[in-house]
Amino acid sequence: MPGPTRLLGCALAVATVTACAPGVADPAPPAAAPVTTTTKPAPSRPPQPVKPVTTERGRQSPGVVAAGSEAPYNYAPSAMLEGGRYRMWWCSQVRHAEPGGDDVLYAESASPDGGFAGPDGSSGLPVLSGSVHGWDGVHACDPSVLKVGGTYYMYYTGAPGDVPFGSLVGVATSPDGINWTRAAGGNPILGPANDTIRDNHYGSGQPSALFVDGWFYLLFTDTTAKAAGWNGAGQFVLRAKDPTFANQVEALGAGGWEKVADTRKPRTRSVVDAFSADWMYVDALRAFVIAHSTDAGTTLTFWNHDFATQPFPPVHVPGPWKEGPGLVRTPEGHAPISADDPCGRLSVDVMRATVTGAAGAPTDIAHFGLDLVNVPGCRTKAQAAVLNGFAVPSPENTIDLIVDGKVVRVERRSVTDRLATRILAQRPDIVDELPVVARIPAGVKAVRAPNGQTGLLVDGKLWRVGPEEVAKLNSSPVTAVTQQQWDAFDHAGNLNR
Structure with missing residues (x-):
């Protein structure tokens, strides 16, 4: 079987610094503005002592949970908990799926620890491959799957081959998460900004999407963005009411959300220094958590609803990794609500490749997780919706x-x-x-x-x-x-x- 021709999520084109490298550093929380008050109302009850956020219930699958049959690599998973089932899409390459580039595989399980299987009984069913012609003619990789209403949306990286800056982002839709049709007329919805040309020639890709308060949010890599690091690392954020990001688009900049004419500019702010990140929305906090790879394993970085402050310092999910993680999320990309303590406990489960295989690429997806306790949730009526x-x-x-x-x-x-x-x-x-x-x-x-x-x-x-x-x-x-x-x-x- 021939080796992989392209690894969109990991190799990042002809970059001199691999996208699988950990981020340089976690972002420091911005300084809080001074607050001045003239009167201080008496509390209705004695203030409760603030407990530090800690972790417990660390967990890890006993082995590999997902791998395509005879596939030389398996990485960049998107995991969804729906109806008591764990559904997963990931980047791979299978011999019988044309045109011979990256393919998106699908499998599901009753447990995050496996065994995952496709609806045909295989270890992974190919559900999206290169279109043969056009911008994603050879490669379809890095899936991020949502379900909004009755429609599934897959945001993915596509490329026509090993072309510098050829990685672009597209979207496909499905009634069941298995049978997919390319949306936006089959055209990409996002490309590189080309603000700064660096040695990393990847371009744009590795999308992660979620749906909050009527907005589709998109987190992605762009090695040409103005605010990317020296090696092209950085994660940028767009949001739109339209799932194809064709109109009503806003970009997250240094001053907050800015209306933009298209999806390319401005890219003046990165929310985390990393490649291949995933994220979810925590309703009990009204905050975002971004999962990305560092030397400590999978690092969780938190931002409040407006990306103005960070509720608490980064948290790490330890264990081996060889490519960015996929968070287990609800269909709309939110954190599952804890049945034990919906306000103060956050269960985090991630899927990630753990070794470099014979093809020199990440493979052997396994499950890791932990619980955060004493999370400061349900402080407002909006956050209390989880109750x-x-x-x-x-x-x-x-x-x-x-x-x-x-x-x-x-x-x-x-x-x-x-x-x-x-x-x-x-x-x-x-x-x-x-x-x-x-x-x-x-x-x-x-x-x-x-x-x-x-x-x-x-x-x-x-x-x-x-x-x-x-x-x-x-x-x-x-x-x-x-x-x-x-x-x-x-x-x-x-x-x-």
């Missing part, structure tokens, strides 16, 4: 169920057990700032719709609770109603998660 569906102890003789940023007090614990995602042992302080909109007493009347859905009637308003079982747990007498009667009730909300 939706959870229940917490109440100052009254009830359990507080969090529903869309509001509190519903439920008298019976058995009812809350059935309705809540989980009942937390500790009550986050922010819950005291959420409005109490209803109290659900035991024995309140219930009604059942023709489709079997049940609701509890409280102060003339209907709270949907799902199956009739919940009404029975609440000792609520159930009356069957017509669909017209059901629709006529004042619907307050859905308590069933």
Whole structure:
């Protein structure tokens, strides 16, 4: 089998410094502006001691979790946790996929530790290859996959061959994450800025995308950017309402977000000194975390929502690596919410190549992870959105169920057990700032719709609770109603998660 003809994610074209090299240094947090106040309001409760962010539950797969059959290299994974399944796309090369350059493979598993398999039973199914003609004619690599609404988006690096500065970024769409169609008319959506020509002739690529508050965010490498390092290292950020970045585009610059006419300029600010990075959004912090390779393993660098400050210093996920990591994320590119402590615990799991194979390229993708504890999350109502569906102890003789940023007090614990995602042992302080909109007493009347859905009637308003079982747990007498009667009730909300 012939060796690989191109390694888009690792070799970075004809660069004299390889893109697999770690970043030179972690960025220092910017100095905080002085704050002056004339009065200081008294706190509503004694201030709680601030605990340092620490790590625990370090973990590592017992072996390789993903590798294409007979593939000479496997690296640059994009990992998604969806419906209890771990789905992964990565850069590889398989003999039977034409035209013989880099291919994107796909496999899935019930565990991040494997075994990953394609829908055809193979160790990795080719789902995107070079287009034969055009800007990505030979290579398709470095996938980053999102699901927004019912559509999957894959942002990837393409190239027509071993061409200096020939690496560009494109996007494809899919209804299932397996069958892909090139979007944007088959054209690239991003190319090198050509601000500064360095010895590293890679160009632009290694994209990582996520979706936050209606915006598609794109993190990427550009060795020609003005703010890149001497070796071309650096990560730049664009955002747009349009997934193809054809309009409504903003670039992150030194002064924050700036509207730009196209995706190329300005590239005046790098958020981390690295190649081949991945990132995700942490809702409990309203912050971004960027995963990139350093001598310490995978380093996690944090930026707040506006990229103005860093919530806490970098954290490291140790272990061997040979290429940038892929974070396990939700379909929209967010951090999975901890069932144990959604405000204070952040579980970080990464997939990354661990050795250099016979072809002289990264391979043998393995799983590494750890938990961050004492994370300062849920400090604002916006951050407290992660609590939706959870229940917490109440100052009254009830359990507080969090529903869309509001509190519903439920008298019976058995009812809350059935309705809540989980009942937390500790009550986050922010819950005291959420409005109490209803109290659900035991024995309140219930009604059942023709489709079997049940609701509890409280102060003339209907709270949907799902199956009739919940009404029975609440000792609520159930009356069957017509669909017209059901629709006529004042619907307050859905308590069933």
